Amino acid sequence: MAIDEVFSALAEPTRRRIVEALKSEPKAVGSLVTELEISQPTVSKHLKVLREANLVSMTAAGQRRIYSVDTEAVETLVGWCADILPAPExxxxxxxxxxxxxxxxxxxxxxxxxxxxxxxxxxxxxxxxxxxxxxxxxxxxxxxx
Known part of the structure; x- marks a missing residue:
């Protein structure tokens, strides 16, 4: 996973809203559509980008797709940020x-x-x-x- 993909994925405000909505608990696409008041195709498009950047993961539950935050990319991002900051006093x-x-x-x-x-x-x-x-x-x- 490239850090550039994570930054690109998080650059879009709608994707950040989706991550915010998922941080408390995993949710189905339909729940995200209702909560965020965004069309289903738009939510699905953004979830695909987030999934490719390893920011969310998906599990199948019958016909439903349940999404949750995947912390691996976030941990990589935090590590990258920590590396560029000067050492604290x-x-x-x-x-x-x-x-x-x-x-x-x-x-x-x-x-x-x-x-x-x-x-x-x-x-x-x-x-x-x-x-x-x-x-x-x-x-x-x-x-x-």
Missing amino acids: PSAVSVDVEHRQEQDELTAATPATQQLGRSVGRGLEQVTERAQEFFDKLPRFGRRR
Whole structure:
């Protein structure tokens, strides 16, 4: 999957609306047509583009096609965004030590597992913060709120 396909797919406001509608739960094409007030051929056309970009996946349920968000492309996009952002200042990464200690006591895991969990948690916090910084810098395309 090329990152260009993901950006192209998300460049169209209708496709972003479809992804937004699917983020809470999988839905059939008919439900999307009703919810978004878009014709069935238009929804199907956009779902095809989203599927080709690996942003949504489809499962058959008899005659119905149920679509859901596929996080693989989103994870690739977030990773790409994190790679282009400058590294955060060491003081910008906050670690809630007391909360982590409580979690460690609750899980009663081995020291090696606890260390791995802390490392993964810190890495995830850094990526999330960097991705949020990146998205905050982007213009809000097609958002009406």
